[in-house]
Amino acid sequence: METTPAGERLIAAASRLFYRQGIRAVGVDLIAETAGVTKKTLYDRFGSKDALVAVYLERRRGVWQEFLRDRMTGRPLVDVFDVLADWLRDQDRGCAFVNAYAEVGGTGHPAEAEIRAQKAEMQAWLVARAVAEGLPEPVGEQLHLLFEGATVLATAGGVPDAPARARRAALTVCGSAPTSGSAA
Amino acid sequence: METTPAGERLIAAASRLFYRQGIRAVGVDLIAETAGVTKKTLYDRFGSKDALVAVYLERRRGVWQEFLRDRMTGRPLVDVFDVLADWLRDQDRGCAFVNAYAEVGGTGHPAEAEIRAQKAEMQAWLVARAVAEGLPEPVGEQLHLLFEGATVLATAGGVPDAPARARRAALTVCGSAPTSGSAA
DNA sequence: CTGCGAGTATACCGACCGGTGTGGTTACGT
DNA sequence: ACGTAACCACACCGGTCGGTATACTCGCAG
Incomplete structure (x- = not known):
């Protein structure tokens, strides 16, 4: 989507407002006013x-x-959880796509495609990186589960160190770590 | 919260409507009308x-x-992901608490306490069950990450077998399973 | 110099929002 | 017999919702 300068200002204003306050909570009047349009x-x-x-x-x-x-770039895959922690420092309202799904899921809203696309893209990225490190594809998918879980718990769950926990779990899942104290 | 018969009907109507359509999307008029009140x-x-x-x-x-x-009752802890899959068959809009957080998070809304409480309760339950099976506490927390991740991906992510994937990851995390093909 | 796209300002639309107020009816406990 | 809790019906409030209409200005490309 490319647009005009005024269009860009509208997208910028809408992005900030939608993310912080939710989609339905923000009216078009406020968006336009914020964008100076x-x-x-x-x-x-x-x-x-x-x-x-x-x-x-x-x-x-x-x-x-x-x-x-x-x-x-140039970092091992498990560092993805450190990157997530960094991202969440600014983006304290969690995953915009999960939040959007909460508001428009199952309604046929044009945003639904974007939501699914983002999750698919993230999973594909994780699987590709996992395979590149010699790990089987299902492990990449399992890292995706930990990634989404960490995002939810760090925000809605109020567990700030969820990404760090996820990192530790990821090491186990990747097979390069302690398998807990009660390994049979 | 105990209440009158009319109050119960209101809660029932509100529950159905809030979950399916979102909190802000549902007006008090509709709730009252649906409850016949x-x-x-x-x-x-x-x-x-x-x-x-x-x-x-x-x-x-x-x-x-x-x-x-x-x-x-009477089932091993990893079966929690099968229970989740069953639950999600009816509850196709995902986690009501994550959805509610998307709409009211960070606003001081009275629901925020309930959201945090649910996540804390779920984590406590998982940790307790994990410990009861001889697993260390962090493993219970890691299962919670997989649990939340599976819920998100099964709904917003459009990955219906996310709980099954999470179950497999959980076996690894619990130490009773294949540690992937490339274990160093 | 003219036509057009991008923008301004303002006013308007019907519908719905959460919330309140008034007044009346039924049922139950004392 | 009386008070009260729980409910009904209905009307009303100011404000906001997403969206549209009209009319005007500016810069730029043909």
């Missing part, structure tokens, strides 16, 4: 609030993926 | 929509915990 411009660019929501998620998907790639 | 009664019983939301989550916490205890 009239409602007319919003509807000229995006056609509807729902479409703007989809663009918001599409952009956020790109931002996260770039952050991830930048921070992970 | 006037708005006045709703406000006489609960005082505000926010308070009703908190009661909704409080009740749901109890329902899940009962479901969990019933289904898990």
Whole structure:
């Protein structure tokens, strides 16, 4: 989605507001006002609030993926949990896609495709990296479970060190770690 | 929270509607109408929509915990992921507490306490069961990560067999399983 | 110099939001 | 017989919702 300068300001304003306050909690009037733009411009660019929501998620998907790639170059896969911890320091409302699903899931909203796409993209990335380190594909999928679990527990669960716990679990799952005290 | 017959019908209606459509998406008029009750009664019983939301989550916490205890008696801890899969067959909108956090997180909403309480309760239960099976406490916490991850991926992620994957990961974490093909 | 895309400002729409107020009816406990 | 809790019906409140309409200005490319 490319757009005009006013369109960019609208996306920026909507992104901040949607993430911090939720999608339904933010009205189009507030978005337009925050962007220093009239409602007319919003509807000229995006056609509807729902479409703007989809663009918001599409952009956020790109931002996260770039952050991830930048921070992970040259580091072992388990460091993905340290990168997550860093990300969550600023993004204290958790996963925007999980949050969006909570609001629009199962309604046929255009954002649903973006949500599924982000989860699929993340899983594909983890599996690819796992395989590159000589690990079997299912291990990459299991790391994805730990990754999503850590995100949820660090935010909604109020467990700040969830990513660190996930890292330790990941070492076990990857086979390079202590298998607990009661290994049969 | 105990209440009158009309109050119970309101909680039942609110629970169904909040879970399926989201909290902000459901108005008090609809809740009252669905319960076959006037708005006045709703406000006489609960005082505000926010308070009703908190009661909704409080009740749901109890329902899940009962479901969990019933289904898990006499079964090994890893079966918790089978129980989750069963639960999610009906509850296809995922975790009500994660969803609620998406809508009210960080706003001082009375529901926040209930959300945190549910996650703490679930973790405590897993840790207790893990310890009872001779596993160290951190393993119980790691199972919690897998549990939350599986819930998210099975719903928002569109990965129906996420609980099954989590079960396999759990076997590794518990130390009673294949440690992947490339164990150093 | 003209046409057009991007933007401004403002006013409006019907519908719905959470919440309150008034008044009346039934049932039960004392 | 009286008070009270629980409910009903209905009407009302100011505010906000997503979305549309009209009319005007500016810069730029043909």
